[in-house]
Each structure stands twice: as structure tokens, then as C-alpha cells.
Amino acid sequence: MNNITRRSILLAGAAVPLSACGGLIPQTPPSNLYSLSPKTTFVETLPRVDWQLVVEEPFAAGGLDTHKIAIFTNPYEVKYYAEARWSERAPRMVQTLLVESFENTGKIVAVGRQSVGLRSDFNLKGELREFQAELKDGNGLPEAHVALQVKLVAQPRQQIVAAATFSQRVKAKNASLLGVVAAFDEALGYVLRETVQWTLMTGKKPAA
Numbered sequence: 001m002n003n004i005t006r007r008s009i010l011l012a013g014a015a016v017p018l019s020a021c022g023g024l025i026p027q028t029p030p031s032n033l034y035s036l037s038p039k040t041t042f043v044e045t046l047p048r049v050d051w052q053l054v055v056e057e058p059f060a061a062g063g064l065d066t067h068k069i070a071i072f073t074n075p076y077e078v079k080y081y082a083e084a085r086w087s088e089r090a091p092r093m094v095q096t097l098l099v100e101s102f103e104n105t106g107k108i109v110a111v112g113r114q115s116v117g118l119r120s121d122f123n124l125k126g127e128l129r130e131f132q133a134e135l136k137d138g139n140g141l142p143e144a145h146v147a148l149q150v151k152l153v154a155q156p157r158q159q160i161v162a163a164a165t166f167s168q169r170v171k172a173k174n175a176s177l178l179g180v181v182a183a184f185d186e187a188l189g190y191v192l193r194e195t196v197q198w199t200l201m202t203g204k205k206p207a208a
Contacts, residue, residue: 024063032177034069035180036102036185039193049200051121052110055098058126058148060091069180071142078132084177090131094148094188098124101192107194107200122161122203126150130167130189133180142169144183144189158170162202166194 002108030064064070067089068080086093095113102111112118147167151160168190 005206032084033087034177034181034190036097036181037091038097038104038146039189039196040101042105042193046105046107046197049203050106050109051074051203052061052107052118053102053112053203054071054114054118054120054123055095055102055111056114056125057095058091058124058128059154060128060131064090064131065097065129066090069177069184072132072134081177081180082102091128094126094131096191097188098195101196103198105200106150109148118154123129123153123201124150124157124196125153129165133184134173141172141175142180142183144171144180144187145169146187148191148195150195150199151198161204164198166191166198 055069057204063078066080067085067087069084069086070078070080070090072078088096099111099113110118114123127149128147129149130145132145133142134145135142145167146169147165148164149163153164154161157176168187169182170187172183
């Protein structure tokens with residue numbers, strides 16, 4: 001078993017209890033916070049649009065709807081890296097990075113969260129289906145796996161215009177926690193870029 005698993009998972013088992021879902025949950029708040037980055041580069045043919053977009057917080061299953069950094073060592077059990085967590089709950093962080101990525105295109109009139117009171121032409125709804133590191137058979141290097149299913153919904157009639165799923169796997173370059181976070185950043189970066197480009201190319205302003 002590699003160093004990151006021994007240090008961040010197995011040793012944690014001696015100090016913390018098992019939760020009902022089998023994850024390793026620290027008794028005290030983790031000291032290390034990690035955040036990922038929005039995308040800043042896109043295809044040159046990305047169109048400029050004259051509509052406004054609300055990015056809703058993606059739904060995520062309970063094992064992923066957390067600040068903790070998930071790792072699967074088998075298909076049936078979710079564990080978490082000890083003494084480490086995301087700076088926001090995973091679906092909230094993805095929402096934040098999507099909004100920032102859309103803003104970075106410079107191609108959209110306005111984009112934001114639903115809570116800011118933006119009157120949108122479209123809402124982007126999502127489901128975060130994968131957001132974990134995976135360590136097959138407990139050997140080798142962890143692999144970050146990110147998958148986001150999205151629907152573009154025209155307002156105010158709540159009409160689904162289109163749907164798509166974007167997924168990426170990236171193997172960590174080394175077994176350190178920073179190596180795993182870097183793999184997450186690359187995998188999520190691909191998903192963010194594809195989601196932004198698909199949305200701007202798919203959406204058409206609803207008729208008045």
C-alpha cells in the first residue's frame with residue numbers, strides 16, 4: 001500500500017471511530033484545507049451570448065456531499081483522507097468554480113448563483129456523480145475521478161433545452177496528498193471547461 005494510504009487513511013483508523021458509512025472521520029476539525037481552480041482558457045471559437053445564467057448547486061449523494069476528500073479502495077465503501085478537507089462542500093465548490101469559469105470567458109452577459117437574485121434566461125442544473133480518488137486493489141497511485149451530469153433549463157417555463165455528462169479520470173503523479181489534489185484539479189478542470197463550452201454553444205436566448 002502506498003504512503004498516502006498508510007499516512008492519511010490506515011493510521012487514522014487507530015485514532016478515530018468508523019462512521020456508519022465506513023468512512024474515517026476525524027474527531028477534531030482537519031487542519032489542512034484544499035481548494036481547486038477555475039478554468040481561464042477556452043476554445044477560440046467560443047460564442048458570445050446575450051443571455052443571463054444561474055448556476056445551481058449540483059446535487060450530490062451523501063458520501064460526496066461533504067467537505068471531506070473521498071477515496072474509494074473498493075466499489076462498496078467510501079473512506080476519507082484524514083486531517084484534510086476541501087475549502088467548501090464538494091458540490092458547493094464545483095458551483096463556485098463553474099461561476100468563476102463562466103465569468104473568465106468574458107462571453108456572457110451575467111452569471112451567478114441563484115441566491116444573488118439574478119433574473120436568468122437559463123438555469124444550469126447538475127448532479128455531481130463522481131468526485132473521489134480511487135485506489136484499485138489498494139495498490140498503485142490514486143486516480144481522481146470527476147463526473148458531472150448537467151441540464152440546461154430555459155426560464156421561466158422550466159423547459160429542458162439539452163443535457164450532457166462530462167467525466168474525466170486523472171492518475172496522481174505521486175502518492176502524496178498534494179499529488180492527489182493536483183489530479184483532482186486537472187480532472188475537474190476538464191469537466192469545468194467542457195461544461196462551460198457546451199453551455200455557451202447550446203444555449204439560445206428564449207423568444208420574448
